[in-house]
Amino acid sequence: MDTGLVENHFSLARYWAQGDALSHAVAYILLAMSLVSWYFILSKALMSVRVRRSSRAVDAFWAAPSIGDGLAALAASDPEQIYVGLARQGEAQMAVGTKHTLAGEMGYAEQVTRVLRGAIHRSTMKLESGLTLLASIGATAPFVGLLGTVWGIYHALGAVSSGGAVQIDKVAGPVGEALVMTGIGLMVAIPAVLAFNGFNRINRLTLSELDAFAYDLHAYLTTGDRAHLKG
Template identity: 35%
Template sequence: MSDIATNVIVDGTLNTLIGASVVTWALILVKGVQHLRISYHHRNFSKRFWSAADIQAASQLPDQHGPAARVAGIGFSTLIETDSGASTHDLEHTWDRQELLDRRLRQQMQKERGSLESGLAVLATIGSISPFVGLFGTVWGIMGALTNISKSGSASLEVVAGPIGEALIATAVGIAVAVPAVIGYNFFIRRNKVIWAFLDDFAIDFVHLALKHGFVIERAGSKSANAAARLTEISAAKKPASKPLHDELIAKEAHA
């Protein structure tokens, strides 16, 4: 076993572990920012949603972001769709309104879950294999060191300690990479469970609210359009008769 091959393998192992460490901390930073934003959006949305006068007012809340807001948006659009009166003959609309609403909410929750879990598989993989990658570099380095020792014909402490000590660095680096990856993975898994429980409770409450209001919700602006149409009808009813009709009424009265 040549010194060049040993150095290349050990150095490659260390570079791989350093790259895995960079990926780990990048994912921890990205996921940390993601969870901070989700926590902020959930607090803001929950306060505004439950402070609304009714479900109609809640459906028109502006500038709402976050998983809960997107789940609510799917629910509102489903209620509007089922109340539009359009005839549909596909399998998706064979359920009643409540079943369709529940299905759409669950689908959106699964999408949000996929977004929350993105990147966690990488953290789990790095946390699992990094110690073994480091151990591989250590074993290879020790094999090279023992080969060189056998060639030199000396087994003194000065000859053995240096090469073997350098080889053990790979194991230490592997453990140093694995520890934050495992901690980050466990932390975000726990946070995901909290967010998922929040979304699940919110979806159940949303279905109950929709059931309470008969699964009926109007499109934004439909009330103003209906009011305008009503005003037009009233003004038309109050408008005086046209001149030809007026002349005809006068002629009938004169004839009488």
């Protein structure tokens, strides 16, 4: 038996050569999804490592002799600007009056709550950026690959039926080639889904720590002489 002929029966190059515009479009879409997915996976992984390391700087902030020194220590250890934004908003609230604005009509404690909530919202948006895209790729990539498989099998069966007698060796090659598109779709989706779940867990831990930091800042800014000065 000529092994060369058997190998040529199952070839991605042959599948690509026989494919039409839709088959090629599906392959390009999967390639784009994979590149975008891995870009966000790698960039978010680097960001997550930095964020988890910077969480230790919160202790250094509270150990500082003044809020200015605490801000300097926090900023030096928070390259992603996740925690330091809250402290900066708190310091600004201590220094800037808002009596002639709508916010100034609220009590001082409510003003502090408002600015800290805004800082948490901005940090949350930064932490969650790209996660929706990863979730979308993980959910849709298998179906994009399945579309390529169905379309490839349809064309393979159409070509075989137009050739007269149906032979299994004539069907197996094109069908097997088309099934590879489903496998590629899964290869794109699985890393995206795993990364999405991992980043979600890291974000939950970070947001919990961020909320605790905001609570402590609120207590610091609204008790003692600081609250009486603003009252």
